[in-house]
Amino acid sequence: MSTQTIVETAREPATAPEEIELQPVPRSTARPDGEGKTINDETSLTKLNLLKVIAASIAFFYAGNNDASLGALTPYILRTYNVGTEYVALIYGATFLGWLLAAATNTHLHRYLDLGGILTLGAAIQVIAHALRFWTPPFALYVVTFFLQAVGMAYNESHANAFVASIEGAHRLLGFIHAMYALGCLIAPFVATSVAARLGDRWPLFYLYLVGIGALNTAAVTWTFRDSVKLHPRSTANEDGQITELGSRRKANRDIIETLKLPSVYLLSLFYFFMLGTGITAGGWVVEYLIQARNGHLPDVGYVPAGLWGGVFLGRVLLAEPTYRFGERRMTMVYCALVLALQLVFWLVPSLISSAVSISILGFFYGPMFATGMSIGSKLFAKDIQPTALGFVFVFAQAGGAFFPAVTGVVASKAGVKVMQPILVGLIVALGVSWALVPRVKKRGE
Template sequence: MSTQTQTETIVLQTRASTEATPAENDTTQDSRPPDPKWMYAKILSAGLSFFVAGVNDGSLGSLIPYVIRTYNIGTNMIAVLYGTTFLGWLVAALTNGKITQYLDLGPILSLGAAIQVLAQVLRVWEPPFALYAVTFFLASLGQAYNDTHANTFVSALNGAHRWLGFIHAMYMAGCLVGPFVATGVASANVDSKWYLFYLFPLGVGVVNLAFVGGSFRDRMAAPTVRRERGDRTASNSALKEIKDTLSTPGVWLLSLFFFFFLGATITAGGWMVEYLVNVRNGDVKEMGYVPAGFYGGAFLGRLILAEPTHRLGERRMIFFYALLCVSLQLVFWLVPNIITEAVAVSLLGFFSGPFFATGISVGSKIFSAEIRSSAIAFVFVLGQIGGSVFPALTGIIAGKVGVKVLQPMLVGLLGAAGVSWLILPKDTALHQD
């Protein structure tokens, strides 16, 4: 999935953003909160936000061959793009708590959407490589504020596993569309103008910004938590929440799963095309479409497998999918046929599709309500480290021994993700809606 933030994404939402309006805090007779105002518009807005992130993240793998040749750099320099991406997530993690003291959900989402628009504006004129790298910092920072807060909002809804499946499927829809548009634009001329592709995510990003402002207009007021509790009380509460979060074993165990899973999927999406071009001698103009098979499979997997995964048991089904993914990755590695590899990649995307939303769903169940927001935030910060470190490491090693290192790297990461999922806490009911 290229430079993601599984973009699949970090949930940095703190308590201030997840708190509903007074009407939303009222519970019904069956102890379920009522649906928030304009719920479906908000869900669609969250889905569009994830689609924007998917277009951004899914396109990088198809553009890397052009980036390398345009800027005359080695594969090791691509690590810089993943490094600045992680820096964006890190800055968001450090500033998120302070921002949520002053801004409600609507302004935070709007801020994230606006920063992503700025990133695309800076890309459309073939900027110098240094500035191009900075745009990945901006894109991930914007995604951290926009997508992850939207994700946390959706995770608190009734039947959250279904809505999470939808918005994360929209992310994969963006990843599916991205390679098609990017490859089409990049290969349209003999002298490639690949950077013009960014006009597309720029346009979609502007629509996203407008949609966020409209659907979350009832959540634009500044939160009152800080003023009511006072600076010292709020600070002490935040420190206690962080301490309780870090002392919970389940937080570290789920972090391992996302560390390896995001590392595998982002590495695969980012380096797949370069591998097929250099190792399998594929045509760069055709190989750019192969990631679309991976993302298309993941899109269908997130839609089709969400419900059976929930009903048949999240623990056993995700581990079963992990075994299938390792097997398909071995086929991709050991069978030197581009058609076979394209099919294997598509199936790999399909069976890995439910991983992300299911991980969030399980996290919301194994963490107590007092630490849930900060715990999920911490889990995804560590997950994004994997999503930045492993693609960068692949690029550095590839600069020395070749991009063939991609395959053993992916087999190891997928296997580690399966094992880390298996050791999650077992004393929690993971089959309840």
Template sequence: MTQEINFAKLIEAANANIELPIRQEPSQNPVDVEKGEELASKPAEAETTSLPPKQLLKLLSAGFSFFVAGANDGSLGALIPYMLTTYSISPSFISILYLATFLGWFLAAFTNSHAPKYFGLGALLSIGATLQLLSQVLRAWTPPFGMFAVTFFLTGLGQAYQDSFANTFVSTVKTAHRWLGFVHAMYGFGLLVSPFVATAIAGNSPRRWELFYLFPLGLSVFNLGLVLIAFWDSVQIITRGTQDEAEVESGRNQNAWKEVRQIIKMKYVWILSLFFFFHLGVGTTAGGWVVEYLVQVRHGDLKEMGYVPAGYYGGLCLGRLILVEPTHRFGEHRMLLVYSVISLGLQLVFWLVPNIISTIVMFSVMGFLMGPFFAALIDLGLIFVVAQAGAAIFPSLIGLIASHAGVKVLPPIVAALIVAMGITWAFVPKIPNEHQD
């Protein structure tokens, strides 16, 4: 099982003023997320048994939702040059798109804790899927830039609902670290596929680049349908007709909210949040602006450079599949520090060696090393929101600076973010791991 946050022990430690590592091994008795009941202890070999078909379908639905999110997010870097031309805007206006996405996540942060009082898990996932579907419908006909920006708010809100609740669901199953690796690898796979589709469409029809959004539109339709099928047993609005369930659910959420309020007072939660603030800032900033950088600074061909983000995202996808086991076995604290140091070296080569081929290779390998970061640790809504703040602020900063100094500022800013990421991770307490030497 993956190492998850143990709320009860965190609160106990906080009350006793004890500095406790923020991640603990889960209870020996797994929890049935469908019924909220603790199951009896089972032999170790039970971990290897196959999952029930119903739960497997839910896990596949969760994985596909991350693929849809990746397909959306991975397209921006390839399409930014076309957006600048079509809307006749400066790079600073792109910051509005990132800000709108963050506002969606920010709004979700204030409602995520209360929404389960009124909606079942399936209903919450369906709401998130519907919002994402609506955003793609509005984009496909090249709306005015103001409306175009609003669609990013809808996407952010929809992803915040669906992905955060799906992530929490996946973190409760047997061998969760493998399934978390799977769903986050699906996000990386979506990131990988998206630039290929976006560049192929925009490159052949530069004036109709918005037709790309028919692709995530189709995915969003399938995403909503899969959620409704897999989670139909919890697609409900909690009413007086289900009073007993409502009282139980309300009691759980009230207790959970009290626990969260105590947890956010603990400094290590904020350190971890700050780490992901910089980490997601690295990936989103690099992936979002690399095409514009290679075209404007390295004088690459736009039709070819549009595929470059796929190298980073492909590496990200492979990293989440291949590195999840060694990262878990040798310890997240040790391995993520190693990945951070190597990534800094790769980014320096990206910056200082003016060769497009080496730039693309360094960029792709850095994506591979960044792969296991997100899946290894994120399972708290606060961290999701702070991470999304980094995903919005730093790409926006690049856009604002690029309007005056040019996009050449990308490599040093990304290098600084990697340094900040590594430093904050060094302050996260080291967690004992039974697999470590």
């Protein structure tokens, strides 16, 4: 074969870019380990990747502090701003809109920023949001900060989650980072309730605590992902000398379209829609419920959400391995049944102690579901669309986490906060049904 023929043959794929994209690209980081095996530095748990996982866990810890503090602070928000429970729905609505914006921009943002850049941007936006809260801003601005915070959290969580899901032993690592989220949820009610009880109307100073954690999160992701804290060039040439700026934009649009065509995206998202709806509704309204329905005293029952999230934390730490060993699908259905039984105890036994204990144990069995779903998602979605697909899953999850607490607040303004209980029962039943609809993935042996 002549040199000219070889050159022409090498150039032939340029006329069929779709075929090029379907071909696996060998990673340059693969290397032998001396025993005939291949080590891939991008997916192996190297020292650098371990540090990155720890940084990702700080991001989730930060997010947990934000999410769980709202439930403990809700009674203070209602009284400081002199608004009804229906106005709390605005906070959850702003949170959802933030996640929606992030989902719409996530893939296109990848055209300009590498992984470290996106994580740093998300962390910085969250710090700004919390810095706008601590001086008791007008209620409208206070609501807007939840929109900003959700945008930053969406960039942080979806990309950090996709990175950790790509590392070997992902089921354990996902369990770890989501346990750190639960740890943040455990700590936040203690800190928020303590600050609010001591400072009274100056309770927004609690957000200085979140500004501090946010600064740590920003520093951690910037340093550990420093190899990818960079801008992508506006235009680059591919192997054939063609400018790919337009191609990258089209690929981003194509990734979104291909993701939206996958039924598995919607089925897994439906599970998360009900799951986060269950957790955020329970954690967000349990304090106000115990005050109104069980005659609880505000400083005392303010710590109850910590019991819920403490159970979630232990569940994610202790149940990750048994869930993986005995089958993720089977064990999650068992957890749904146990959560439903404990919710009925919480509803039907009119005792403060029984309520606190049952909701803590409920959290324990609820805990491993989030990481399990992410583990399933990492197998359902191709690697090149994982950030996009998981971004949409997170948005649907936050839709549930915003919609159902908001509906609870609106209905509670008319019928009383007792409506939380039947709403939770319905959500848990829907949670189990939606999990049964999630497509099966190949077993590890296959």
